[in-house]
Structures are given as C-alpha cells and as structure tokens.
Amino acid sequence: MAITSATLPDAAPRRQTLASNYVDFTSSSTEGWAQQYLPDLMEKEAEIFGKRTVAGFLSQVGAEEASNSDRVVWSEQGRLHLSYTATCADVSANIFTIVNDIDGNSITSNHGIRVGDTVVVSSASATAKGWVSVAAAGAATVTILPYAAGDFDTAFDDSAGAGAYRIMVYGSEFAKGAAGRDGDAKPANEPTFKSHMNKHIILKDYYEISGSDASQIGWVEVAGEDGQGGYLWYLKAEGDTRSRFTDYLEMAMIEGELAVAGAGAITGVDKGADGSGTEGLFKAITSRGHQTTGVTGVNAATDLAEFDAMLAVFDQNGAVEENMMFVKRAASLAIDDMLASMNSYGAGGTSYGVFDNSEDMALNLGFSGFRRGSYDFYKSDWKYLNDKALRGGLNDVVTDIRGVVVPAGTSSVYDENMGKNIKRPFLHVRYRASSTESRKLKTWVTGSVGASTIGTDYMQVHYLSERCLITQGANNFMLMN
Numbered sequence: 001m002a003i004t005s006a007t008l009p010d011a012a013p014r015r016q017t018l019a020s021n022y023v024d025f026t027s028s029s030t031e032g033w034a035q036q037y038l039p040d041l042m043e044k045e046a047e048i049f050g051k052r053t054v055a056g057f058l059s060q061v062g063a064e065e066a067s068n069s070d071r072v073v074w075s076e077q078g079r080l081h082l083s084y085t086a087t088c089a090d091v092s093a094n095i096f097t098i099v100n101d102i103d104g105n106s107i108t109s110n111h112g113i114r115v116g117d118t119v120v121v122s123s124a125s126a127t128a129k130g131w132v133s134v135a136a137a138g139a140a141t142v143t144i145l146p147y148a149a150g151d152f153d154t155a156f157d158d159s160a161g162a163g164a165y166r167i168m169v170y171g172s173e174f175a176k177g178a179a180g181r182d183g184d185a186k187p188a189n190e191p192t193f194k195s196h197m198n199k200h201i202i203l204k205d206y207y208e209i210s211g212s213d214a215s216q217i218g219w220v221e222v223a224g225e226d227g228q229g230g231y232l233w234y235l236k237a238e239g240d241t242r243s244r245f246t247d248y249l250e251m252a253m254i255e256g257e258l259a260v261a262g263a264g265a266i267t268g269v270d271k272g273a274d275g276s277g278t279e280g281l282f283k284a285i286t287s288r289g290h291q292t293t294g295v296t297g298v299n300a301a302t303d304l305a306e307f308d309a310m311l312a313v314f315d316q317n318g319a320v321e322e323n324m325m326f327v328k329r330a331a332s333l334a335i336d337d338m339l340a341s342m343n344s345y346g347a348g349g350t351s352y353g354v355f356d357n358s359e360d361m362a363l364n365l366g367f368s369g370f371r372r373g374s375y376d377f378y379k380s381d382w383k384y385l386n387d388k389a390l391r392g393g394l395n396d397v398v399t400d401i402r403g404v405v406v407p408a409g410t411s412s413v414y415d416e417n418m419g420k421n422i423k424r425p426f427l428h429v430r431y432r433a434s435s436t437e438s439r440k441l442k443t444w445v446t447g448s449v450g451a452s453t454i455g456t457d458y459m460q461v462h463y464l465s466e467r468c469l470i471t472q473g474a475n476n477f478m479l480m481n
Contacts, residue, residue: 043221044223045222053247054383054384054387055250057250057382058429062426064428064430064431065429066434067468068433072430075194076196076473078192078193081168083101083167083169084101084111084166085098085099085101085165086098086166087164087165089141092151093143095141095142095143096143098142102166109140113142113169114186114187115135116131116174117131117135117171118131118170119132123165124164130145131145131147131173132145133145135186142167144167198279201252201256201466201467202466205248205462207237207241208447208459208460208461209234213233217232218232222236242461249441249467253467254384256277257278258278278469281427284477286479287474290479291480304338304342308372310405310478311373314375317475318475321376322375322378323376323407324378324408325379326380326385327381327382327403328391331402335379339370404478406427406477426471426476427469428472429467430467432466439464442465444461445460447459447460
C-alpha cells in the first residue's frame with residue numbers, strides 16, 4: 001500500500017517578518033476582511049505536529065557534570081589477557097610475526113608474549129598448541145615450538161596473509177630449577193594506557209523583536225512546548241527559539257564531529273591546535289564501537305540471527321546484560337514482527353506477547369522488551385530518527401541509522417581531574433562551570449523591553465551553552481545501520 005502525502009503549508013521558521021504572518025484585512029478575496037461578513041474565528045492555534053521537541057534521549061541514558069577545562073581527558077581499561085593476530089614467517093622454523101592485538105591495534109615489537117609462555121595458535125582451518133622459545137625484546141617475531149610431533153607444517157600454511165593466525169597466551173611452563181621471569185629479555189608486562197579526549201563546543205542563539213511589536217496583540221491564541229500562551233506572538237516566537245536551542249544542545253552531542261587536519265571546518269572556529277567540533281555519540285560509536293550492516297532499504301537486526309551476532313560481539317567486550325534500544329519506526333515494527341513470529345501461536349495473529357489479548361480489548365501488537373541468551377533488550381521509539389525535519393528526512397538510505405543500542409549501568413574509569421577511578425554512566429554530558437559561572441544553559445535579555453539596558457528600542461534574548469559528550473566504553477555500544 002502506498003501513501004501519498006499532501007504538501008503542507010509553509011510553516012518553517014524564518015529570520016524576518018513576512019506579510020504571510022498576518023491576516024489580510026484589505027484583500028477583496030473571500031479570505032480577506034474587505035467584506036461585510038465576519039468570519040468565525042478559531043483563535044486557538046492548532047498543534048498539528050504534536051510534541052515537536054526531540055530532546056530527552058540523553059537525560060534517559062546519561063548524566064550531566066560540571067567541567068573546568070577546555071578539554072576532557074579520560075582513560076579506559078585495556079583487555080586483561082594476551083591475544084594477537086599474526087602472520088607465519090616460516091612454518092618449518094616455527095617463526096610467527098605479530099601484527100596486531102585482537103582489537104586491530106598495531107603493536108608489533110611491544111607485544112606481551114614472553115619466553116616460557118604456552119599458547120594456542122589457530123588459523124581458519126586448524127588449531128595447535130605450542131611453547132614460546134624465543135621472544136626477543138624489540139622484535140615482532142616469536143618462535144613457538146609445537147607440543148605435537150613435528151612442526152606446524154602439518155597444520156598451517158606459511159603462505160597465509162596478514163592476520164591469518166591468532167595467538168592466545170593461556171599459561172606458561174618452566175623446567176625444574178630454571179630462572180624465573182626476571183632473567184627473561186622481556187620480564188614484565190605493563191597495562192596499555194588507553195586515553196581518550198573530547199572538547200567542548202560553544203552553542204549560541206538569540207531572538208529579537210522591536211519594542212513596538214512586543215506590545216502588539218495578535219488574534220491567534222498561541223501555545224508552545226515551554227508553556228507560553230496568550231495573544232502576544234513574540235511569546236511564541238521566543239519560546240520556539242528556546243525549544244529549538246534546547247534540541248540543538250542534544251542533537252549536537254549526538255551528531256558532533258571533530259574536524260580533522262586539513263578540513264575546511266578546522267578554520268571556521270578559533271580553537272587553536274585542537275581545531276573545531278566535538279565528538280558526538282554517532283562518531284564515537286563509529287570510531288570505537290560496533291555497527292550492524294543491513295541491506296539497502298531493509299532493517300538491520302530484524303531476525304534472531306542478527307541479534308545473535310550482536311550478542312557475540314557483546315560477549316567479546318563488556319558483556320553488559322541490560323541494554324536499551326532506541327530505534328526508528330520501521331526498525332521497531334520489524335522487531336515486533338520478528339518477536340511475534342517466535343510465538344507458536346503467532347499464526348493466528350492475536351496471541352503473542354506477555355499480555356492477555358482478549359477479543360473485547362484493544363489488540364496490543366507491540367513489544368517493549370525481550371531477553372535473548374543472558375541479555376535483556378528494552379526497546380523504545382526514538383523520535384529524532386522519525387521526524388521528517390530531522391534524521392527521518394535524510395536521503396542516505398545506504399548508511400541510514402535505524403537505531404542505537406546503549407548499555408545500561410555505569411563504567412569504571414580513571415578521572416584525570418579527580419585523580420582516581422570512579423563509576424559513571426556510559427554517557428554523560430560535561431558543561432563548563434565554576435563557582436561563579438555556569439555555562440550549562442545561560443539566558444539573558446538585553447534591550448528596551450522590561451528593565452531597559454540599552455537605548456535601542458528592541459528586545460534581544462540570548463542563549464548560550466558550552467558542553468561536550470563523554471562516551472565511555474564505546475566498545476559496548478552498537479549502531480544499527
């Protein structure tokens with residue numbers, strides 16, 4: 001079934017006052033008032049778009065904290081155990097070359113494998129165990145002697161390409177009376193320091209109206225998301241500006257990107273060597289988290305196979321059991337259909353779910369959550385991905401974002417400012433503040449309306465915020481494309 005939408009009246013906000021904003025009292029048309037018949041005025045402004053604001057996502061999944069610096073730096077734990085990808089330099093000589101750690105980071109000569117380690121070596125078709133006889137400091141190669149008869153020739157092929165082998169340390173073995181680790185050329189392993197940085201951005205907006213128009217009554221009774229009401233149009237305009245700015249505070253934390261060297265935006269804002277921009281949620285997940293990949297025009301994660309693949313990734317990372325899914329409408333309905341098909345009574349179409357769908361009640365065909373394996377998923381529609389004026393109206397269907405999976409709970413990280421490990425929500429917003437100045441959300445009024453501050457006959461309302469988003473443990477997040 002196709003749906004044809006009518007072209008809506010032009011109701012986009014503008015930067016200037018237009019004639020179309022006012023009732024025409026002089027036109028001879030039936031829409032004008034140059035006639036003897038009084039129209040039946042419906043004074044109340046119709047709210048045809050419902051709740052227009054989209055802010056609220058970060059308040060559900062994160063927290064807010066004050067910050068005293070231009071940049072926020074934090075560190076995250078590395079993996080505890082040693083596992084690497086490698087190539088085989090010479091199978092007959094049992095020599096392997098370390099390429100990356102298990103997460104793809106190039107480490108080569110500073111790997112943690114030492115003489116005496118016992119390891120599991122695997123390829124796409126075979127697995128064998130061995131003992132490390134050579135692991136010289138500053139070298140990317142290690143010699144692994146097999147426990148099975150012969151060398152690795154019988155199991156592996158030294159023509160395999162980069163990353164064809166996995167080497168996992170599972171213990172160690174030493175001869176009686178042998179020297180300890182302190183006699184090894186590589187005696188000790190140090191934890192890898194993983195540091196991340198994000199920087200604040202300054203957001204600004206303002207609303208302006210002349211002193212004369214501020215005192216002019218309108219024939220429309222206005223209403224807005226901020227509770228403004230009455231017959232003064234400027235109250236609606238100022239309230240809409242405030243609501244739009246509040247949405248921008250969240251949208252910037254979701255969509256933000258740091259400008260890279262050579263990019264045009266790096267000179268657009270004076271930020272010194274740091275460049276401009278800030279790392280938002282989508283960019284953090286793209287850079288340090290995980291993404292599903294769906295077929296063009298088809299929702300990702302709409303069957304159990306997709307979710308099982310997601311669970312495998314979560315198992316390899318933090319294994320946070322409770323996760324929240326914020327998805328667009330098409331993905332939400334597809335997940336509902338997928339869950340319904342799991343019910344043995346689903347063929348009738350009226351019985352699935354944990355509710356009692358009697359014939360005398362409204363049929364509930366939606367699901368708010370489910371459990372798969374040891375993981376709980378709580379699903380919620382995200383208006384930001386549905387609204388036509390926002391993500392719901394973008395044209396890129398290939399990399400379209402259909403949802404995000406956010407872990408619930410807290411993560412333990414080392415805070416540079418406090419100098420200790422602390423627990424914080426995986427997502428939290430840092431805003432600039434001190435004992436005398438808070439830039440979380442500043443609003444101030446200048447002009448001649450109310451308490452006059454300058455001689456010019458207008459009123460200006462200014463809005464400002466300085467903030468950034470901290471995405472801790474992005475390896476536990478999933479972006480559904």
